[in-house]
Amino acid sequence: MPSFNDITMLFLSKIFFINFILLILRYVFFSGIAYSIFWVWKKKYFEPHRIQNKFPEPQKIKSEIMYSISTFIIFALVGVGIYVARNTGYTKIYLSISDYGYPYFFLTIVLSILLHDAYFYLFHRLMHHKLLFKHIHQVHHYSTNPSPFAAFSFHPLEAILEAGIVPLIVITFPIHPLAILALLLFMTALNVLGHLGYELYPSNFVSNKWTNWNNTSTHHNMHHQKFTCNYGLYFNWWDKIFNTNHQNYSDDFIRITKNRDEILNSSKVNSNSKLTHSL
Ligand SMILES: [Zn+2]
Ligand SMILES: [Zn+2]
DSSP states (O other): OOOHHHHHHHHHHHHHHHHHHHHHHHHIIIIIHHIIIIIIITTTTTGGGBSSSSOOOHHHHHHHHHHHHHHHHHHHHHHHHHHHHHHTTOSOBOSOGGGTOHHHHHHHHHHHHHHHHHHHHHHHHHHTSHHHIIIIIHHHHTOSSOOGGGGGOOOHHHHHHHHTHHHHHHHHSOBOHHHHHHHHHHHHHHHHHHTSSBOOSOTTTTTOTTTTTBOOHHHHHHHHHHSSSOOOSSBSHHHHHTTOSOTTHHHHHHHHHHHHHHHHHHHHHHHHHHHHHHO
């Protein structure tokens, strides 16, 4: 007859397995779809949007996928840890939104995003310390020309730190599981955008005061190319405060997007003139 511990272990293994499958599905949905559209299906159409003209070798993309799978094993284990902590009363997770109301629910989503942004900037800068970089963070920088599959390509020790934001949040303030889900989906979407390899934002994005506090795909792409700048995740204010934006960031962004717009406009003019000639 199985003991109580055997049953608990079996149940926790099931939770681990479900977590792992959901993480893979999220990866396939966000990174897989972005890769299929931009890098395969509409590759020609989006060519003017490329941040770096070259494409990485297939070996690099394979490595991004393998390290991401190892990251999901760590994330799934952290998920099991949070489940156990919740059931033994160590977290502030609550299950009924009405306990704190909708304004608080939405506030916790915003707060989690802000906290994650600060947390990421701090530990990302630590990761660039000579020793930590050499032994841990170098794995992520193996991609100097990242694909959307690089979004979760981390050394296992870095994956633990990456996941650390969720335990930190759930022990700090009351939060509903759907608010955590919103954070994780927001994080995945922006993380994939940062590793997309294509700049989609308008050319005035970094000069406009209403948008320039957000990071761009070019911003993180430059981090992968140049290493010691552009450490931020969602927002640009930490890089501004600590003066860690690359000195050419704005100029490069404007050059890339203006060049893109010129190519797009000239191809529009060409196709219009062909149409007029054929009429
Ligand atoms: Zn990256
Ligand atoms: Zn880095």
